[in-house]
Amino acid sequence: MRYFRRGWDENRGDEYASWGTSTFYLALDDDGYAHVQVEAYADGTVIAYDAEHDEDRYGGLTYAQLELDEFAPYEIGEREFFEDLGRLRPMNLRAGQSWPPGG
Structure with a gap:
């Protein structure tokens, strides 16, 4: 698995555009498919x-x-990836879902 943190300088352009710009965290496998995505x-x-x-x-x-x-x-x-995720609190987690995933 490879880990990435990438800023995005534009809003979503949808009904949640007021959330503003974002930082994406991605855990990608060697083929480039996401296993974890945090915004x-x-x-x-x-x-x-x-x-x-x-x-x-x-x-x-x-x-x-x-x-x-x-x-x-x-x-x-x-390590940096999971430390960053450990400081974040996603509001869309399901009850009982562990956080951070795989950390």
């Missing part, structure tokens, strides 16, 4: 997706195969 927004909203919770009314885990070369500048270590 932390400027207003403090955090949403998270993984195999246990892959979709809800706010969005979902991307099923697109991402280009690892494109994400290379945003790669972080596993």
Whole structure:
């Protein structure tokens, strides 16, 4: 698994645009598929997706195969990834879902 933190300088462009810009956290396998996706927004909203919770009314885990070369500048270590996630509190977790996933 490879871990990434990437800022996004635009809002979502949907009914949740007021959340503002975001930072995406992604755990990608060697083929570029996401296993964990966390979105932390400027207003403090955090949403998270993984195999246990892959979709809800706010969005979902991307099923697109991402280009690892494109994400290379945003790669972080596993420890840093899970430390960051440990400071975030997703508001869309299901009851009983462990957090952070796989940490």
